[in-house]
Amino acid sequence: QANELTIGVPNAIPCLDPACNNSQYERSVKSQLHLALTSVNQDEQLVPQLATSWENPAPTEWVFTLRDGVTFENGTPITAETVKANFDRYRDRSATAKIAGSWLADIQSSVASIEAIDDSTVKFTLTRPWTEFAARLASLPIIDLTWVAEGNDATKGANASGPYRLVSFDPTSAIVLEANPAYYGEPPAYSKVTYRVLTSPAARLTAAQAHEVDVVLALDPQDLAALKGDSALKVGAVESSRNYFIWYNTSRPPFDNQDIRLALNYAVNKAAITGSLMDGMTSPSKGQVLNEPYPGFNTDLKPFSFDKAKAKELLASGGQPNGFKMTLSYPSGAYPGIDLIVQAVAAQLGDVGVNVDLQPMTLANWVSMLQGDASKATDATVAALAPADTQDVGMLKFFASSYTMNKSIDPKYDELFAALLKAETQEEHAKIVKELTQRQHDNAQLLFLFPTPLTYAINKSVDMKIPSNGMIRAYDASPAK
């Protein structure tokens, strides 16, 4: 039916409490049920939502003015007190520990206090300057806390305030939403939306082929070819904020040697992989972990070219003229195409004499490895990390020496990163980011591969833009003209 939209998502959506964090798909659903103070629109601009405006009177102070007359589905108004109560909960470690994991760690460590100045004004006092604070709030919706008190059972509804309300909730199968009459703004174009959970790539592909879904994400890039012939579908990819890279265990020889790290960067023919495995949906990274979607993307940097001779030379100067053996772990199945990508990379490294022993892991085991002891980790690992908010800090944080894999070769990186956290202005922030990315590039701290393509297949009757962070919200869609 014209007024219905079915979206295929690759993960289960187990929890509708915003304090839980599972995936951007779960966040997409939550952001349509509940309003946050701010919002990032489909053009990735920060726009007002529950707050009509905000200001940053001091580096550590943020004041938000709330929209009047906004209510939950059941008629309860949303006031500054509601916002304060919500953030008090977010900040309360013990209340959210079990469900939030580290999702709220930044809020808990950086927000000193919240004040409801009047019914429509809230003031946040931070412990440090945080230029992207308003953007961060976009992923923290304000909900009815009585719903939480009653056991936050989504099968009984969610008391929504956003454009949609919950009709039915089946976390591993389908979540059905309909337009929320209590929503303050324009009613969404589609009055009924189904998020269908399709966990296997094959299931997503066949569902798209059978036109069972209007929008589906995260297809294997190679599978898109099968859909391209279908005249009813638009298929393509956006460069996502997830960048594939190989993370050296720099505490361990030979990866403490810069020449070796560089050599491997030259040894991998990224273009061949993106051209074949990724079906041209993405291109080699520009010698850094950031790409276009990040504000701090460093346009000065150039990709490492594919140059076998140079790689060999560097290996020799790094003291490994005959190559060496390394273990390479990766979270099998966790990112689109990863299993094939690692095999291709391993084969190419083999060509320059680096013998790769692949070690597939489940996502969970892989995460524990990343947080465990460096001596127990593999020599290197393939990752495609991204911060939830597509902010530079989130991304660059992964490479500070507090992380297992980077027992730092570069003390300066840590210093710069600490400075970044204290940056009070956008300019200062941008400057430090540029310096950080440059250092990372020069050091060849990582083997830079390419951004993952965020692939999609959209029915031509639907007009929808897929943002780089993978948030897929029905209210961003409309019937095509």
Add this chain to the structure above:
Amino acid sequence: MLNVDKLSTDIVTAAGVVHAVDRVSLSLERGEMLGLVGESGCGKTMLAMSIAGLLPASGSVVSGSIVLNDRDLTRLPYDEAKRLRAQNIGVIFQNPTSALNPRMSVGSQIVEALNPEDRTSAAGADRKCVELLGMVGVPRPWDRLSDYPHELSGGLAQRVLIAIALARNPELLIADEPTTALDVTIQAQILDVIDRLRSELGLGVLLVSHDMALVAERADRVAVMYAGRVAETGEVGEVFRNPLHRYTAGLLDAAPSVWSTGHGRTRLLAIDGTPPDLSAPPPGCRFAPRCKFSESRCSTEPEVVRLDNGHTYACWKPAGELLEATSAEMAPDVAPDHGAPPDGDRGQPLMSLSEVRKEFVISRRVLGIGTERRRQAVAGVSLDILEGESLGIVGESGCGKSTIARLLVGLERPTGGTVTLHGRKTAADGRGEQTAWRRTVQLVFQDPYLSLDPTMRVRDSIAEPLLYKGGRKRAVRDLVERLAAEVGLAEGVTRRRPNELSGGQRQRVGIARALALDPQILVADEAVSALDVSVQAVILNLLKDLQRNRGLTYVFISHDLGVVRYVCDRVAVMYLGKIVETGPTERIFSAPAHPYTAALLAAVPGNAKRATLEGEIPSAENPPSGCRFRTRCRLATEKCALEEPVMQNVEGDGGGAVACHFPLARTEGIPLG
């Protein structure tokens, strides 16, 4: 009523076509009982099944006719013949428990067999079932309807089968070895029922059996089958008194009998060899290859000679009056009796049981729910086994004979009392002593088919105990050959596997294996009951020879009193886990002191004072108080229920002991009938 003419039945097997029945002619009148006897595999069952229309799928009647009340069953259309048979022929089988559907209650199995008009109402059908069960002497028939076959004893199951066979008022009852699986006493009960029905309902009965004495006692006429052919038919008395076919004569000679005198003196006259392979029977007289009197003309088929009295036979050299004379000539190796007569002191007790008990736990309580059920297989038995004697143990099925045998060889441990060997207790001994004990006492098993490992060559079976006694390979091999020769196994035989041997050969192997350890005592548990009479005779002779040559002591367990009388010097009679009487063989057989012994003897076919012991053996789980036999004893009084009788000596006449409050005096003889 029934006329079978030149009937031939073939069975197609992988190895070829078996001519199981070959041009057989028979007739049977209403109210008449025709006995059909012969060795195993001679085609008795196939003949009976051809008549009943129950041949296996691979079998078919290929020629001849079966005329039932003037209608030839072989020529009628299938459905018509089937209907006719269902109406007129009732069939009962050898193994009653497996002949009933284990899944269905007795009632529903009888109801199925009823005529449609009897089945119109449930209550009516039930009443008819009860009537039938009553007719065949099932006690409390109403309670039986809901029983399942596995809850029935063999005797009851056979009665139920007879009830099923009678459900449509047939004129002809075909009974294929109806009592082979049953005890003598139960056998007598069942045959009484059949006899009664025969006279009451005018049934014609075709009784298939390999027990000559039984047929002699019950049947009007007899047909002796050999290798698919009828060798001899005629009036029962005439045929058995005056057998003309050499085969019939041989069978009669081979069977030890309770009633003939002079047992324990002579060897049995065995028929050598085995019946021919029916897929390629020998030309001419089929018995010729085994016949001591065969001559050249025996290679042509003998004519059937019919005498005036209806006695027919097919033999070129009939036995007739010559029998007595020739039998001596036939068995030149007849040896005089081996040892001293059983009177006097025979020596030291080699082994003794004192107050031995064996209880089996049938089911335990589960978490305090349910009842624990124990079965007393042996309930306080004291018994001495004297050096050099042959001790017989007899009794009805389930009375604990086998358990005693197993206690003697150490396969079971007593739950009470002691077993001593050479005066030393056995149970408490250490491993080494155990081994020594076991090597002194060896066991011969009943079933020659199951007692040899099918995957092993027989010489390895014989050698096995020697190997583990620590024998050297070479010495062991020589010893095995010697043993094989001693039990009469030809040289090449030991290299074969069990499935290439005949039953008799297997039993010889079993005996050789038991002898391998040079035991003093040989316990034979029904060692010959699975064998044909002819083979049985051979094995019995062998056992006797061995005893003489090796000075063995035998414990000989059998339910066949004839065999026991032939082999044993002394007999112990068991009833429900207890010994009720012991004594020298001759005394026990001529002057039983315990009413049970007397009843047991009375049930044996051929007894002039025939009588049947009523009822079944009570459950060993809950034996009757006092004297265990009292529930079936006609002499029982109040005292028998309250007091348990103790063993007391029997006066005179070889002595022995009896456990009865009212032992029979010699003059009383058998008090029944």
Add this chain to the structure above:
Amino acid sequence: MSTLFNKTFALRRRQKRNRYRSGVQGIVGLALMGMVIIPVIFAPLIAPYSPTALNLSNVLAGPMTGGHILGTDQLGRDLLSRVLYGGRVPLIVVTAAVLLASIVGVVLGMTAGYLGGWIDQAVSRFADIQLSIPSLLLALVMLAFAGSSLTTLILVIALGSWPAQFRIVRAQSISLRKMPFVEAAVVGCVPAHAILRRHFLPNVMPMVVVTATLSLSAGLLIVASLGFLGLGIRPDTPDWGAMIAIGQTQLGRSWLLAVAPGVALLLLLLGVQLVGDWLADRFSVQGLLARGG
């Protein structure tokens, strides 16, 4: 009369045909197994390419192009070579696992059946417990947490299939224990271990073999399913299950990717099943323990 004789002949013919057919079944089964197993064993000699040699400029080539008989996969590796090599993991794993399971099952089954008592109770209950977790689920649990390697795969498959062997051997041993020929050995003072070896083992062997063929096909399916669910051996080692999983999204473009390993597995399974059926027929017909020959 003639009709009766005809019936006899018809019977004889049918009997012959049955025998012939069951023999044929075994031969066909063995042939199918050989058809799959031999090339897999000799893969290094037969395979035209290395199964891991990738060629990113020639991905998903169609069959019979560029010297690739079955075409190439997503990484431009020769599909035929991968199918040939892909049978090695399942075959090694399942053969080793079934062997292991049979040994464990036979040893425990014979001991439990012979000794009875609490040992029997304990092992039987353990087998029951083991059986109450579906074997694939158990394998998943084990693999997800132990990581998959050849050894863990073998252990996991063996873990799933020993109870079947155990139960059958135990049941047979219990009835063997009461067999007169075993009691004869006991009475003949043959030590227990020798009784087990000389009498039990040869007599349970036929059933063990039949059960092993059943476990073999069940094991092959589990290995394939594990590979399919992404818990098989490491992905650069070709493995039919994983190949089917990766190929299933390419059905539109190159259906051989999933179907070729699938068919190889199918032929192998069919062969194993036919042989298993045939063996079962064989042994129950011979009925080594049955009377007579």
Add this chain to the structure above:
Amino acid sequence: MNPIVETTLDESVDVGAAPPSDPSRRVPLSPNRASDEPAARGRRHHRSPITLRFFVLRLFTAMLAVWGALTIVFFALNMTGSPVALLVGDNATAEEIARLTTEFGYDRPLVVRYVIFLRDALTGQFPESLQYHSNSLDVVLERIPATLLLSGLGLLLGVTVGLGVGYLAANGRWAWSRRVPLAIIVCAEAVPPILLGVVLVLIFSLKLGWLPTGGSGSWKNLILPVTLLSVYAAPSIARVFRASIVSNAHADHVRTAEAKGLSRRMVRLRHIAANALIPVINLIGVHVGAILSGAVVTESLFSWPGVGRLSVDALLNRDYPLVLASVCVVAVGFVIVNLFVDIFIAVLDPRARER
């Protein structure tokens, strides 16, 4: 010589000793009771098959099996460390991990955790699922109807087809009807379900467009997975049923039934086929395990929201509590089914009651 009078006379001495547990030797209090008022007793050909002891024994074994299953899985899961890592995500600090480890009690000794786990499991209080943030047992139980529907229908179809083919293979009138269906089903058994699933989707969803590729909601979603599951069960049932019919056909009691003059059909159905069902039902008990295993693959293939897929997802996400709950539920289900199978067999086969 009237046996009835004889026995009753003797047994009147014997009343006190008559064991109630041995029905074949039950002794009436009054010798003649047996023959009076037969009509009032109605049809007495059947008795209640289940004794309390039988039931308790089975139940006890069943509980033991569930406990064992839980124990095995608990230790398997806990051998490899704490699941907190997953919970905290990829950007947590070491101290955060330590804090949560304490919070969840993963710092306690394994044995203590085991005892706590068993205690909680007894009361149905499974630990919270790490993904769903609620009692993991509830999460699993919510999936039960879907799995029951799918496996139930799959088993039903498999058993029906299997029995039909098995019966036909043993009794078919023509040679082809005995062989062809059996041959087809034996070949079907050799098709790996993963391949079959993929091919079914290719044909029926993509090429023909008749059926949805996966998901749940309408009866159409059920067709492909149910077909796939039934392929697990049908072939072996057909084979066992056939073999069982063939061996039963030679049983002695069948000859008795034939001698009664029953129609061939009656003999086949009542005396051969019905008896031949007993091993088949045993097999079905075993099959439930296979079906549940099969459901793991099938549910994953067809995105069916059942326990199978839930447990795979939970495993891949290291959601320990959820894995434990799933395995527990599966084991309980399996054990319950087998309890029913035992009872059903006892109904069918009176001999089994005594075991």
